[in-house]
Amino acid sequence: MTDRSDFYPRIPFYMAYPAQSMYLTEMEYEKDLERMKSYYPAEAQKVMKLVEQRLDELEYEGSRIYDEEPDRLMIQMEVDRLYRMLAEEEETGKESRSTYFEMVPLSLSERRPCRDSWLCSMVGVLFNTELYKRRCRHRRCRRYW
Numbered sequence: 001m002t003d004r005s006d007f008y009p010r011i012p013f014y015m016a017y018p019a020q021s022m023y024l025t026e027m028e029y030e031k032d033l034e035r036m037k038s039y040y041p042a043e044a045q046k047v048m049k050l051v052e053q054r055l056d057e058l059e060y061e062g063s064r065i066y067d068e069e070p071d072r073l074m075i076q077m078e079v080d081r082l083y084r085m086l087a088e089e090e091e092t093g094k095e096s097r098s099t100y101f102e103m104v105p106l107s108l109s110e111r112r113p114c115r116d117s118w119l120c121s122m123v124g125v126l127f128n129t130e131l132y133k134r135r136c137r138h139r140r141c142r143r144y145w
Contacts, residue, residue: 026137026140033133043122044122044126046086047082047086047119047122047123047126048126048130050082050085050086051082051123051126051127051130052130054078054081054082054127055127055130055131055134058078059134065131065134065135066135066138070131075127075128075131078127079120079123079124079127080114082123082127083114083119083120083123086119086123087115087116
């Protein structure tokens, strides 16, 4: 009969449970991401603020943003909603508050085309990037917290 210590080499305690550093790693990712966001131009920071607010509203367990394959129409409707909010702010010159009726999706016949395609694209890119980041964090961290 062989001794178990011959088959399983001894390792230090801190290496036996490597998942303990998961929290610190995630905090480092968040800190680095916030630093990089601070380098965004002013217009992009304004858009990013709206994107983060909307995704904070959509971030709950069982949310549609965590579906295995998110609905493309849902994403496009959210991007259109954010673009409309930005366009209204630009027209009025002040920040607007979303009401219950703005949260109800417009029918496809009532959708207005984007007047500023660059801004539409930027809203879409920032929304999808932030959505991806939150989906990854949700997948990585839901087992640990």
